[in-house]
Amino acid sequence: MSERTYLLPLWIRLWHWTNALLIIVLTVTGVSLHFADPKLPLVEFSLAARIHDIAGLALVAAYAFFALANIVTGNWWQYVPKPPGVIDRCLKQARWYVWGIFRGEPHPFPVTLQNNFNTLQSLIYWAIMYLAMPLLLLTGLIFLFPEFAPDRLFGMDGLLPVAVLHYLTGAAIVMFMIAHIYLGSTGNTVGAMYKTMITGWHEH
């Protein structure tokens, strides 16, 4: 139990909590904008728009930092699922989540410095961080500078596809976030993984 690995460098932890805070702020204000209604107790529209704009730009900056640091440190490699046996390992991991975890079985793929993520995790993180996020940021930026949106499309305003894509990718990230926060409790103890993201140390 006393064996420790220094798993997460400071930059990842700082980025992670900034990212988390911004996404929560963007979710609350985004919902207030989209479902704007005098009868719903949401953040006031113009305040929501202002906060959303600022937090959105901050998230773009955070993502740029993340992408750059990933390249510089080589951390991006963690996100690449490594064949052979990708599907097998995913199934094994999924089986643990729906069955093994209830029987107290040990993690099928214990965390190591080389393999921080399990294969299922790296696949999903990859999709979120390198597909959904860039789409969300790009559509958010076009929303902010609508002169870059197409003028018209299928007889509708050209901002429509941008808005719908922003909404869908935003929703995907919110759903990911819910599952992500919960799965953070599936470490060796309920609080272990949250602690790792704060201190950087993983206890085996």
Next chain:
Amino acid sequence: MFHSFNKPLVAVLLGASLALLRLPAVAADAAPVDQATIEANRKANAACYECHSAAAVKKPPRADLDLSKLKESHIEPAIFNPSDHGVMDCRQCHAKNHYTEYPHAEAGKTTTSPCTECHAAKSLRLEPQFNASVHAKNSGLKEKFSCNTCHNVHVNVIQKRLKDPEKIVAQDNHGCLECHNSETMFARFAPDDEKLAGGKKKRPDIDTIHGWLPNAKAHWNAVRCIECHTPEVAEGKMLSHEILNKEKAEKKCLACHSANSSLKTRLYRHLVKGEQQKYGFTNSVILSNSYVIGATRHPLLDNLIIGLVLATLLGVLAHGVLRALAAMKRNKDQAK
């Protein structure tokens, strides 16, 4: 101006009946004009276009024309004919018998028929609204303001006929911004500044005044000034001419940015009857021109997303409870 408004009701009615006597085709409130009359009028107007058109400015029919002045009178058949008044003979508004020679007699240049002459009923309804508006109440403005200060009679087309919201916005905002975005025009109308001897009140910058409105420029292209600066009227009623001051103007975003958007009864009032929920969107007539956050939604997609988010929440909740129960059971078994 507004001379006829300051007189009692009888004068207005008298003006209307006079108009009836003079121009049988025009009823108390300008009635539609038949095709034969339109063609006759267009033929008559050709005489004016001989000099009053871009082509004539380039190639004057006579050597003695004051071209510098002619250049400033922008009358073009391509613009005039489709306009609200394009069915008319120029001389119905411009003192009839003064154009047989050039230069025109003085009356021909300065006299135009007041709007009330042909729009008695509408003017009657507009009068109290105009009198309550900022341009009538602010000192010294009323005398300088007339209907054609905002209405370009040779060009404008009403909303109902113009149809395209983008064009409506451009036309109607141009009427306001002509002054509110121009120092020279504004100074011509602005009241004196009490603090500045001999000076005029300064024009407040439009973007600065509306600094609380994000993307103000995007709004200027998508909504009209009168959307926020006039009180809402019942469906089917003529838009109000009471321009509201800064205390009363609409500041609530949700007036437009919500499912029950007031844009339906304002800029898009002439289109809402054709609302067909295109591709499943509410307020899809607005969507044809503008994506308006909060107003142009897709209820089916919204319900799907809400459902998926709730399912995710319930899923992790159930997983957590089961995990806790299983752990408790394991602990009990171990203790045995």
